[in-house]
Amino acid sequence: MLERLTTIVPHLSRNVSLKSTVNVSEVQKFSGMASEWWDVNGPLKAIHSLNKLRTPFFEQGIRSRQKSTVANARQAFPLAGFKVLDVGCGAGILTESLGRLGAEVTGIDPSEENIEVAYRHAKRINLRNVAYEANTIEHFQTCNSTLFDAVIASEVVEHVDNPELFIEKCSESLKPGGSLFITTQNRTAASWALVICGAEYIMNVVPRGTHDWNKFITLDEMTSILDKNNCQLRQLRGYTYNPFLNHWDWIKSTDINYALHATKTV
């Protein structure tokens, strides 16, 4: 990920002038990708349906720790007044959900293409309270002085090269008392059988090679990283996917996937 950083930073400076120089073939390319990212029945349908499970988890988690600064936030915008950072946001599937709930969300992702798709999509549906940036968490954190009420890394840590650094930077982006949310896969025999064999090879739920089981982080490893970063575990839940119904459910066991909510010690 650090390697990618160098390739991204020059792009960022170039992007400043891009606004008026959009060419047609670029637009077409991104529209094509957009339809794939945003097709709820497409290759990423499991991620879309995961929103049903994870969005309420994040929303309730954020509100359980802090009060909104916006007086009488209406039921339609329960996250109004909260600043949220969505790390590894992809094309913004989760970012938009949080934005619709009223949060002031920033989505970052190292892939410029993803961010382009995300930005265009949010613009197309006229969602104003989301912002995107093609960047890595480490670079974002150094350049950016804003601290967030919540930082979310959903289905991301299993893809990064240096999870310790990643979580450290996530935690540094948090306000004291702010909430860190991580959803990821556990490194157990069960998750190997299910996620790698089941999801990628038998059911074809996600493209083959999407996951590298060796990168999955066990709960023990995760809790020790959280401890080092002064993050206190508040909630831990297991969840699982039913590919036949394209439906996610909370389960007792955290052996396959787990979702956690930790808060940064004041």
Place this chain on the structure above:
Amino acid sequence: MKGFSFLSKYSNTIHNWRLNYSTASRSSHYDIIISGGGMVGFAMACRLGRSDCLANKRILLLESSNKKQLKLDSYNLRVSALNPGSKSLLESLGAWQHIEKTRFGSVKKMQVWDACSDAAVTFGKADLSEDIAWIVENDLVQDSLMKELDKIEQVEVQYKTKVTNYRLPKNADELVQVTLEDGSCLTTDLIIGADGFNSGLRQTIKTQYISYDYNQMAVVATLRISEGDENVTAWQRFLPTGPIALLPLNNEFSSLVWSTDKITAKSLLDLPPDVFTDRINQALWNNDDRNPMVQNVSERIFQMLKVCRVNSLEGSASDIRQLPPSVVEIKGRQAAFPLGLGHAVDYISNKAVLIGDAAHRVHPLAGQGVNLGFGDVIALNDAICEAVNNGADHGSSLYLKQYQSNRQMRNLPVMASVHGLHLLYGTTWTPLVMLRSIGLNVFDSLSSVKSFFTQRASV
């Protein structure tokens, strides 16, 4: 957003959560459009308009005809038997208060019997202490909903507005386009088709529509009856040509719904009032269709069941078998409407969803039509609110799918049983008549089974 200033490309400086992003400055855009202002369409509009999670959404209801003026001088010929689920929906919408103040008939007991035998089944408490259904004129239901809808700011109603074309998007982030007769074009994130059994939206969705023409019509009329005291029983007699039902409107009047073949129906329409009255009484009382053999067997079984039930704890209305009232005269004229069965294989498409008769049409013999429609209203509202609460687009197909599977799981068995009853009672073939008569008597004597079915039919 000071900290984001360097993100010139991707950040959007306009941040105001109060501003509803999807409605800003697009006057011909609505978050939700409901096509069709019948009972179900109006209930949908009220239900969505009353949902807190949709408080910032702009909703439009389109109705092709004029605004209906409620006439109370005589009873309207089209009535519905509302079940407890429908009543509580109307209560929650505030519409029931208007109905209560105006008029409705309570059904405390239902008696259904077979013209080919004496087999009968009754529903309801023996002491008539509980309402099991409510007979309300369709126009009154609609008017009450309209009154409540007027109070809801974010819902707009356009009468005399015909939709000429729907264009559904291919992608989830495009909008539905609705073209009106005057050439104007509206856009929406979600189009709800409540446009009846000839639904134009259903044709646009191009779903497979399984339909069956009963070749029957329902003849309707308002009848003055000779009921001694309280008129609180709904009567239905299965004739080989179709069921005839009397639904109580008040102590004096009942509403007739007589399903019969088209030729008979047309001849009934032409009859002068007194002859028509005689024909109704005949249909309720005569024994021409009776099968003596079945009658005999059925009676024995009935006696046997009675003996077995000595220890039965529950007092059920079946203990007292009443005779139907006779009809004194017909008030106003009789009318008729065609009957059919239909079911859309898909209730949903991209940003489009069907509710009520647009999705499913049933025979009125079990009084389920509008109740299924109101059930759709509740389920669709739940699905949309869940989407909004989860931060999803309110027209998200993930949630519409949830609505579809919930409702098909509920609607299909009801439709199948209603159709099955129609087929079962459409015959005079002795073995079948025997079977259904015994079945009905046994069913009637099993109070727990019966209450299970009553409950299933009431939500």
